[in-house]
Amino acid sequence: SQTIHQxxxxxxxxxxxxxxxxxxxxxxxxxNLYWYRQAAGRxxxxxxxxxxxxxxxxxxxxxxxxxxxxxxxxxxxxxxxLLSDSGFYLCAWxxxxxxxxxxxxxxxxxxx
Amino acid sequence: QKEVEQNSGPLSVPEGAxxxxxxxxxxxxxxxxxxxxxxxxxxxxxxxxIYSNGDKEDGRFTAQLNKASQYVSLLIRDSQPxxxxxxxxxxxxxxxxxxxxxxxxxxTKLSVKP
Numbered sequence: 007s008q009t010i011h012q013x014x015x016x017x018x019x020x021x022x023x024x025x026x027x028x029x030x031x032x033x034x035x036x037x038n039l040y041w042y043r044q045a046a047g048r049x050x051x052x053x054x055x056x057x058x059x060x061x062x063x064x065x066x067x068x069x070x071x072x073x074x075x076x077x078x079x080x081x082x083x084x085x086x087x088l089l090s091d092s093g094f095y096l097c098a099w100x101x102x103x104x105x106x107x108x109x110x111x112x113x114x115x116x117x118x
Numbered sequence: 119q120k121e122v123e124q125n126s127g128p129l130s131v132p133e134g135a136x137x138x139x140x141x142x143x144x145x146x147x148x149x150x151x152x153x154x155x156x157x158x159x160x161x162x163x164x165x166x167x168i169y170s171n172g173d174k175e176d177g178r179f180t181a182q183l184n185k186a187s188q189y190v191s192l193l194i195r196d197s198q199p200x201x202x203x204x205x206x207x208x209x210x211x212x213x214x215x216x217x218x219x220x221x222x223x224x225x226t227k228l229s230v231k232p
Contacts, residue, residue, distance in 0.1 A: 038218055049224040050162070050206070057218075065219075096161055100218060105150040105210045107220055109161040 008033035012097050012110040019117055025070075025084040027113050029097030032078065037099040039080040040107060041072055045093040056080060092117045120145045122209050124223035132231050137194040139226050141207030144188070150210040151183055151190045152220065157203045166192060197230045204228070 009032045019025060031037050041053040052065045054072035062072050069088060073081045080097055094114050098107040121144040131137045139153075150169055154162035168174045168181040168190065180193040190209075194201055204225040211219040 040219075050222040052219060055219060094161075105218055105220065106152065106164060106167055107208075108164060109154075112161040 008099070008108065010097060010099055010108060010110040012095075012113050014113060015111065016114045017116070019087050019115065021089055021117055022086050025082070025087055025091070025115070027082040027095055027097075027115075029080040029082075029110055030078055031099045034078070034099070034101065036077060036102050038102065039074060040098040040100075041080065041082050042096040042098065042109075043093045044096060050096070053082070087117045089117050091115065120209075120211060120221050122207055122221050122223040124205075124207050124226045126224060127227040128229050129226055130229045130231060131197050133197060133199060135197050135230075137197045137201065137228055137230070139192040139194075139205050139207075139228065141190045141192075141223055142188055143190070143207075143209045143221075145209065145211075145221075146185075146188060148209045148211075151181070152208040153179075153181060153190075153192045154206040154208060154222075155203045156206060156225065162206055194228075197228075199230050199232050202228060202230050 011030050039056045042050045044050050056062050056074045059074055070084050094112050096112045097110040100107045123142045153166040155165050156162040166179050166181040168183045171183050171185050174181045178195045182191045204227045206225045207223040208220040211221055
C-alpha cells in the first residue's frame with residue numbers, strides 16, 4: 007500500500023530564516039505530487055504541483071519554491087521566511103491517471 | 119476564477135440523525151468530485167469520490183451529484199460524535215494543463231451532539 011511521509015511535523019522559525027520541508031511517497035511510482043498551504047480560517051491553497059522529476063508548476067507567485075530531485079521526493083523551500091508564510095503545509099500525491107489525491111500528515115509552520 | 123462553495127457552518131446534528139453537507143461549483147466542465155474529512159489539527163482524509171450523476175453509497179456515507187445544477191452533496195446517516203470534523207468538497211480543475219488539480223471549498227464544520 008502507498009504511504010506518504012512529511013517532516014518535520016512542527017517547525018518554529020524566525021522571520022528571514024530559510025525553510026526546507028520534505029515529502030516522500032512509498033509504494034507507488036511516477037506519482038503526481040502537490041504542495042498545499044492551509045492558513046488559519048482559510049481553505050487549501052495549491053502552491054506547487056509536479057508530474058515528474060524536475061517538473062514543477064507554480065500556482066501562486068510567492069517567496070517559496072519547490073523541487074523534485076527524485077521520483078517520490080518533493081521538497082518545499084524558502085530562502086527567507088515571512089510572517090505570512092505561517093500555516094499548515096500539506097503534501098499530497100495522486101496516481102498517474104487519477105484525480106484522487108491523498109494527503110500526508112502535514113507540517114505546522116509558525117514564523118515568529 | 120473557478121470556485122467551490124460550501125456553507126462554513128457549524129452544522130449541528132444530534133447523534134443518530136442524518137447530516138447533509140452541500141457544495142456547489144462554478145466550472146460546468148468539471149468531471150470528478152471528492153469529499154474529504156479533516157479532524158482538527160489533522161490532514162484531510164479522502165472519504166468519497168463520485169464521477170457520475172446520481173448517488174454513490176459507501177457504508178453510512180452517500181455522495182450525490184447533479185451536474186446540471188452543479189451541485190454535489192454528502193449525506194451521513196446515523197451520525198456519530200466521531201463524525202464531528204470539517205468536511206471539504208473538492209472538484210477537479212478543468213482548464214489548461216491543470217486537469218489533475220483539485221479546487222477545494224473552505225469546508226463545512228460538522229458537530230454531532232451525543
